[in-house]
Amino acid sequence: MSLLEFRKEGIYCPQADVYIDPWRPVKRALITHGHADHSRWGHQYYLCTTSAMPVIRYRLGDINVETIDYGEKKSIHGVQFSFHPAGHILGSAQIRIEYKGEVWVVSGDYKIEDDGFAEAYEPVQCHSFITECTFGLPIYKWKPQQEVFDDINSWWQKNKEEGKVSVLSGYSLGKAQRIIQHLDTSIGQIYTHGAVENVNEVIRSQGVKLQDTIRVHQGLNKKDYIGNMVICPPSAMGSAWIKKFKSASLGVASGWMMLRGARRRRAADRGFVLSDHVDWEGLNTAIEASGAERIFVTHGYTDIFRRWLAEEGYDAQIVETEYEGELTEMSDKTDSNEEE
Numbered sequence: 001m002s003l004l005e006f007r008k009e010g011i012y013c014p015q016a017d018v019y020i021d022p023w024r025p026v027k028r029a030l031i032t033h034g035h036a037d038h039s040r041w042g043h044q045y046y047l048c049t050t051s052a053m054p055v056i057r058y059r060l061g062d063i064n065v066e067t068i069d070y071g072e073k074k075s076i077h078g079v080q081f082s083f084h085p086a087g088h089i090l091g092s093a094q095i096r097i098e099y100k101g102e103v104w105v106v107s108g109d110y111k112i113e114d115d116g117f118a119e120a121y122e123p124v125q126c127h128s129f130i131t132e133c134t135f136g137l138p139i140y141k142w143k144p145q146q147e148v149f150d151d152i153n154s155w156w157q158k159n160k161e162e163g164k165v166s167v168l169s170g171y172s173l174g175k176a177q178r179i180i181q182h183l184d185t186s187i188g189q190i191y192t193h194g195a196v197e198n199v200n201e202v203i204r205s206q207g208v209k210l211q212d213t214i215r216v217h218q219g220l221n222k223k224d225y226i227g228n229m230v231i232c233p234p235s236a237m238g239s240a241w242i243k244k245f246k247s248a249s250l251g252v253a254s255g256w257m258m259l260r261g262a263r264r265r266r267a268a269d270r271g272f273v274l275s276d277h278v279d280w281e282g283l284n285t286a287i288e289a290s291g292a293e294r295i296f297v298t299h300g301y302t303d304i305f306r307r308w309l310a311e312e313g314y315d316a317q318i319v320e321t322e323y324e325g326e327l328t329e330m331s332d333k334t335d336s337n338e339e340e
Helices: 053-060 145-161 175-182 194-205 240-244 280-290 302-311 326-331
Strands: 011-013 018-020 028-030 045-049 065-068 073-076 079-085 093-099 102-106 128-133 165-169 190-192 229-232 248-253 270-272 294-300 315-318
Touching (some): 045 053, 053 065, 145 165, 145 175, 175 194, 175 229, 190 194
Parallel strands (some): 018 028, 028 045, 102 128, 165 229, 190 229, 248 270
Antiparallel strands (some): 011 018, 093 102
């Protein structure tokens, strides 16, 4: 019996009788982070990090959830579990599983660049490493985020000088807060779509500092937004909601903006390559730092990345899961019903 198995419900630890980020309802679920493809409704018991819990509970409702701090160890039927920073979004974790000297790490979604908002990624040594490969092609190489935010702030300043509203889309949990935290508020004020502001309020309520934002609401006039920044989920970009703003310049912040034509397909004026997922170089760095000999690749360019790893001498296998990576970010369907 393997320490972890891949079942129709999700990634399963038979000895402990728990699942990690299961996509079908189970008795006990260990959750890496709060995005909808990893944290789903219907489980009888949830375990997540202390900083991930408020948003998970906000999104899923009245659930039976227990929290654990980073690095804290929890034994379940002799199996030792611990959660370690994944750097993906606030509260995101890699889950380390150890039993009788065998160690696995389920990385969830992750990035290795410290974004100054989420807890910074920490490599975890293991024998077997389960990794995403959302951007598992050499073409995906991220610029240092400061360069990206310099571009965003310059775009905002230019739009202000031209009497325009800057509307920038990013996933309402994680990407939006990362953007907000790095905007230059000497240029103007930051307004937010209701789906973004709802998450902001949850995060602030747990004592996390976030720059001031103003919820978009019906009492505001179109002229109130001129020269300012509006942050919204991707789903809002093609909706009637966007008509609230007169003379707006539309921007998209996503790793997919690396692809030619992606900005045009999103009907945006500007695309900024900014992802909360690891790039090609980061994937290889993280795998090497793990010390793992066996690598299981999940969502993304799995065929190509598995072949690359095999050529590099790893025992690499593909695992079919229902995780979506940044595809979830591009739709943000969980927030599309929030209009204000």
